Amino acid sequence: MHRFEGVAVPAEGELVAVQVHGTKVAVTVVEGQVRAVDDECTHQQCSLSDGEVEDGALVCPCHFGRFDLRTGAVLDGPPEHPLHVWKAVVRDGALELER
Amino acid sequence: MTRVVVVGAGLAGGTVVGRLRALGHAGPIALVGAEAHLPYERPALSKGYLTGATTLDRLLVHPQQTYDDLGVELRLGSPATGLDVERRVVQLGADELPYDVLVVATGSTNVRPPIPGMDLTGVHQLRTAEDADRLREHAANATTAVVVGTGFIGCEVSATLRSLGLEVTAVDALPGPIWAVLGEPLSGRVRGWHEAHGVRVLGGAGVAALEGGGWVEQVRLVDGTVLPVDLVVVGVGARPELGWLEAAPLERASGGLLVDAGGRTSAQGVFAAGDLAAVDGVRAEHYSAALAQADRVAHAVLGLPVPAIEPTWFWSDQYEHTLQYAGRHGPEDQLVERAEPYTGFFLREGALTAVVTVDNGRDLRRGMKLLGRAVDPALLADPARDLRTVA
Ligand SMILES: Cc1cc2nc3c(=O)[nH]c(=O)nc-3n(C[C@H](O)[C@H](O)[C@H](O)COP(=O)(O)OP(=O)(O)OC[C@H]3O[C@@H](n4cnc5c(N)ncnc54)[C@H](O)[C@@H]3O)c2cc1C
Numbered sequence: 001m002h003r004f005e006g007v008a009v010p011a012e013g014e015l016v017a018v019q020v021h022g023t024k025v026a027v028t029v030v031e032g033q034v035r036a037v038d039d040e041c042t043h044q045q046c047s048l049s050d051g052e053v054e055d056g057a058l059v060c061p062c063h064f065g066r067f068d069l070r071t072g073a074v075l076d077g078p079p080e081h082p083l084h085v086w087k088a089v090v091r092d093g094a095l096e097l098e099r
Numbered sequence: 100m101t102r103v104v105v106v107g108a109g110l111a112g113g114t115v116v117g118r119l120r121a122l123g124h125a126g127p128i129a130l131v132g133a134e135a136h137l138p139y140e141r142p143a144l145s146k147g148y149l150t151g152a153t154t155l156d157r158l159l160v161h162p163q164q165t166y167d168d169l170g171v172e173l174r175l176g177s178p179a180t181g182l183d184v185e186r187r188v189v190q191l192g193a194d195e196l197p198y199d200v201l202v203v204a205t206g207s208t209n210v211r212p213p214i215p216g217m218d219l220t221g222v223h224q225l226r227t228a229e230d231a232d233r234l235r236e237h238a239a240n241a242t243t244a245v246v247v248g249t250g251f252i253g254c255e256v257s258a259t260l261r262s263l264g265l266e267v268t269a270v271d272a273l274p275g276p277i278w279a280v281l282g283e284p285l286s287g288r289v290r291g292w293h294e295a296h297g298v299r300v301l302g303g304a305g306v307a308a309l310e311g312g313g314w315v316e317q318v319r320l321v322d323g324t325v326l327p328v329d330l331v332v333v334g335v336g337a338r339p340e341l342g343w344l345e346a347a348p349l350e351r352a353s354g355g356l357l358v359d360a361g362g363r364t365s366a367q368g369v370f371a372a373g374d375l376a377a378v379d380g381v382r383a384e385h386y387s388a389a390l391a392q393a394d395r396v397a398h399a400v401l402g403l404p405v406p407a408i409e410p411t412w413f414w415s416d417q418y419e420h421t422l423q424y425a426g427r428h429g430p431e432d433q434l435v436e437r438a439e440p441y442t443g444f445f446l447r448e449g450a451l452t453a454v455v456t457v458d459n460g461r462d463l464r465r466g467m468k469l470l471g472r473a474v475d476p477a478l479l480a481d482p483a484r485d486l487r488t489v490a
Contacts, residue, residue, distance in 0.1 A: 044143075052464045061460025062414065062421065064387070078140070078390065080161065 004095040009034065015058075017049035020097055025086055027095065028053050028069065035069040036086035036097055043079040058083075100126035103400065104189055104196055106179045107204035107340075108132025110140060111373030111389040113160030115202050118397035120169045128171045129196060131189065133178035133205075134227060137163060142386060144231040145255035146416050150263060151235060155228050179205070182347040184366040200400050203344070203356060203364070203371040204393070207337035207384060212247075214333075216309030222331045225252060234332065238263050241330040245269075245318045247306050249276040251415045253334035254289060257298050258417040260332075267298045268326055270318070272305040277415075282430060285443060285455060292418055337384060339375035352377035360408055361399025362392055372396045378408065385413040410470050412463065423463040426453030426470045435476045442466065449473045462486055 002020045010016045015028045017039050024039035026049040037058065039048050046062035053059075057066045057075055065077030072083035087098040103119060105112045108130050116128050132138070138160040147153040156162075166173055174191070181190035188195045209224045211217060221241075223234045238244070238260055246257045249271040257269040273279060275286035276293065290300050305321035309331055318326040339355040350357040350365035355377040362370040362378075372392035374384045388411040398405045412425035428445035432452050435444045440459040444466065445452045450473050454466030465486035478489040 046460075050461060052461045054464075059464055061464070064412075064460075064464065076394075078386075080165075 001096055001098045003091075004097070007095055009090050009093075009095050013053045015049045015051065015053060017047070018095070018097070020086075020099070023099075024049075025097060026051075026058065027088065027097075028058070030056050030069055034088045034090050034095065036088035037067065037069060037072055037083040038086075041065060041079060042074075042081040042083060043077075048083075101199045101400075102126055102197065103128045103200045103202065104131065104198035105129070105202040105204060106131045106189055106343075107202075107206055107373065108134065108136075108138045108173070108175060109204060109206045109373065109389075110138065110160060110386065111204040111206070111376075111393045112202070113138025114390055114393035115204065115372060115397055116169065116171050117161055117165065118394050119400065120171075122397050122401050122403060124397075124401055126199075128169070129174055130166070130171050131174045131177060131179055131191065131196065133176070135176040136228060137161070137166070137173070137175070139228065140386070141226075142416075144225060144228065145252050146259055148228070149231050149235055149238075149256070149259045179343045182344055182369075184347060184349075184369060187368065199368060201369045202362075202396055202400070203349075203369065203375065204373045204389075205340040205343070205375060207374040208340045208342075209334075210336045210338055212306075212333065212335050214247075214306055214309060216311070216315065217333070219309055219311050219315040219331075220313055221311075221315040221329060222309055222333060224333050225256060226337075234330075237330055238265060241265060243328050244330040244332065245326050245328045247271075247318070247331060247333045248335040249273070249300065249302075250279065250334060250336060251277060251413075253332070254293070254417055255415060256332050256334060257293060258296070260330075261293075261296050261298050262418070265330070268301060269293065269298055270301040270304040270306060270320065270326075272303065272321075274302040276300060276302075278302075280424070281455070284434075288441070288457070289417070289422070292420055296418055337374070339382070341375060352380045353382040355382045360395060361405040362396035363399060370396045370400060383411045383413075385411055387412050410467055412467060414460075420457055421460070422455065422457055423460055424453065424455045425463055425467045426451070428453035433476070435479045437480055437482045439482075444474070444476075444479045446474070446476065 012029050026039040027036045041060045051059045051061040065079040066075040072085040139158040243266045244260050246253050246269045249269050261267045276289040307321045308319045355375040356371040358376045373389040414423045432445040432447045441457040443455040451469050456463040472490045474490045
């Protein structure tokens, strides 16, 4: 479990990137629920935290592959492989992530 | 059971077989390709694959395992040579392949301009992985390159060759880079990237001849200027690859095959997707269009409701920049710009016709949702204004 003191929890539909032991993780909030996935798109390694959150999906900024933020599954677009989903909670105002 | 034959093992062909299975097609599928490779994505051929940063196995539309799992019969390295729509067979040289449903996805072929000297050694065009391999090998031993044509591929190749350390001059008969698609002032912005990296960009510069004895040695421009070279890349556009369909009675449009939203051609059971498909008469030589069309064709083949046509969009990576564009604008449209990261909005009678961004895929995505809608130009011009809240 990795706890981030001093990292603001993103607003609904906004994205932030955090580092956990050298891995970049994209974090957002969907319907009040914090969601976190590997930041690197499985298609051509673009940074997903530069992308867009749409209806519970994360859209890659490069080629618009779409991933389900709950399961990491590819919804459509060029990616072949799902994203790793991190366990994410907000406890006492701070973001906590676990791989 | 319906037997589907897909001709053209590229982006659209590779995608359509996956979509057909995902949507429930249980019958046999054969995928016929001229190249020996599994379907791969071409965009990196002018970028990371050309530098050697990425390899072909990382560009595959699906890995070999997927075709095995899906039970797709692969007939690679075997170009289709003809089509008989009456008997419903595809000709592969002396061989015949019968189909119930045919998907035509043979993409594009490069235009070979009628310039003297195109046959000289050291003159390249770029379409396949082998073309890129040859160009990479040659570039490793070359110092001075001329790129003829500053459309997207010419610009990308110029940027890549420059990054490999070559002296590059990029020439075009049109006034500036990507002129035909972007026009001013965006063309000037792209020119600025090239000049900042030390590429000489010559607009309004028609090529009269490529000259040399065996190997190309110089490029002669129409105005008499002579540019010494040891490598030339010619990228002056593409046209649909319909050579094998010359005798087939399929209705044409915009130089390609006329199809409806579901990719249906004028012949029963024959569909088309990708670069060669003119959807309701409109053709797009873009990655995103090939993916979307392949999906719609798969739906249509299976008699499922065809997903709506989304605006097509494309990207181009040059140096550290990614340019993205969605929609389609005309020369008369009003351009409203927003400062860094750059976003341009094209408006016709108050409604958004196209959006272009630099290094800002998020706003392209947001802007795409506004296409066709009336939007206040003052809000579009304000960089502090979230595009989700302008209409
Ligand atoms: C160098 C390069 C860079 C590009 N960069 C970008 C980019 O950055 N962004 C973007 O949006 N688009 C880009 N594109 C365009 C994009 O790659 C195409 O729009 C896309 O590949 C179209 O898919 P397709 O399936 O129609 O054609 P293709 O992917 O080209 O596939 C067609 C296939 O059909 C095969 N074929 C041809 N004739 C026959 C035959 N008779 N029998 C059997 N098979 C045959 C060909 O060998 C080929 O494999 C680029 C293209 C090139 C060449």
